[in-house]
Amino acid sequence: MKSKLKVTLFASFLFAACGGHEPGTHTHADGTVHKNGEPEKPAGQHDDHGPEHPLGEVTLGGIKVQIVLLGDVEPGKEADFDVRFPAGSKRPETLRGWIGLESGQGSMKTRFQNEGDTTMHGHIVAPKPLPEGSLAWFEVDGAAGNSKVSAPLKH
Numbered sequence: 001m002k003s004k005l006k007v008t009l010f011a012s013f014l015f016a017a018c019g020g021h022e023p024g025t026h027t028h029a030d031g032t033v034h035k036n037g038e039p040e041k042p043a044g045q046h047d048d049h050g051p052e053h054p055l056g057e058v059t060l061g062g063i064k065v066q067i068v069l070l071g072d073v074e075p076g077k078e079a080d081f082d083v084r085f086p087a088g089s090k091r092p093e094t095l096r097g098w099i100g101l102e103s104g105q106g107s108m109k110t111r112f113q114n115e116g117d118t119t120m121h122g123h124i125v126a127p128k129p130l131p132e133g134s135l136a137w138f139e140v141d142g143a144a145g146n147s148k149v150s151a152p153l154k155h
Helices: 002-017
Strands: 025-027 033-035 052-060 063-070 078-084 094-100 113-115 119-125 135-142 145-151
Touching: 052 135, 052 145, 063 135, 078 094, 078 135, 094 119
Parallel strands: none
Antiparallel strands: 025 033, 052 063, 063 078, 078 119, 094 135, 113 119, 135 145
16 A cells, blocks of 8 residues: 555656656747647748748848747837748858847847747847837858848738
8 A cells, every 4th residue: 555655646746847748748938838730820820929020032041941930029018029940951050139229239139949849939128218229130050150130020
């Protein structure tokens, strides 16, 4: 009886330490939990971030990528972005983004995380107040050096 109790207690602690997620789930860097093998969201829908607003295609680190704003940008709040790479292309090891001026002065830079096979996702806090002429900036570090591009905040 005591050994059953010990096993039950051990199992309880083990599941609690794993965050209590159901088997077959995984947690993203931003804390969202998804089921493994979960189908992609329909176009225009991305978790709870809001509607997708494509901001254009830019060349970043020698690769053409699409910048997508998820939801809206509000001063002093987090704005969510996807940087979508072509299938089969190599994503950079480091991708940072910020909202504001090219210099980054008054802005907080955010490191993006891999999401799926072709996307890097980041949550950027917009400065408050938002400087006039602010853009979304993206910067990669690579073997060929740094590459920096901007995208408008309007869609």
